[in-house]
Amino acid sequence: MKRRHLVLAAASVPALASPAWAHHGWSSFDTDRPVWLEGQVVKSTWRNPHAELVIEVPSNLRVPADIAQRPVPAQSGPVDGKALLAKAVVPTRKDRRWELELAPLTRMEAWKVAEIAPGAAVSVLGFVFKEEKGEAVMRVEYLYVDGKAYGLRSSPA
Template identity: 35%
Template sequence: MFKRLTIAAALAAVPAAAVAHHGWSSYDESKPITLTGSFQTVTWGNPHGTATTRWQGKQWGIVLAPTSRMQARGLTEAEIAPGKRVSITGYARRDGAPEMRIERVMVGGKTVELR
């Protein structure tokens, strides 16, 4: 009985995990956006980092890459800390929600590709 409940619970959790993470198809890759400013918040964590910034009069959510990828490509948490000046290039959500998936970060004279 316990084994069946464990399996049922595991199977029930799979769809929730799949829904919790967004797919990249919800971002409009035909219209790259580049903006320069600073992040208000940064979360250095997995499954990927996140940040927030003000742009076009709105608070935007920024989807970064996994921390291991950012570090492997030479981007440090300190370089994108809140208040640090950065340029970012990415794609906005197709549905108009104020969220961007970032492809690259330009900071301190270097460009870091995140995808």
């Protein structure tokens, strides 16, 4: 019996040694500088700790002239969406592919966000790392897809 447990334990080690799923807390992101991205989804991962998208942005990315008129959905958490939209900038780094950290699946379900498939066009407002070194990652505050706006910091109000 002991030998069987030893074999099972040894077999599970490779699974434990696999790369950890990336997850970044809010403190890693510059929440004083909202960033605008839009592009086409090239990869979608719909699992916890949060859903993720990889998008490809155009080389001529610009903040839309009508950004102040974009809808801002009411959230249960205190977020001044209109002020964030008014301060939106494009990223200073020129990466064409960005990893977008969305909300946990329970919150995505509360917002009634269907799984977003590769090929879909999305726009997002969110925050990038304070240190612009390393990965091109954004923590998404507002997600715009299929003509709908979703606030991802908290649940719908």
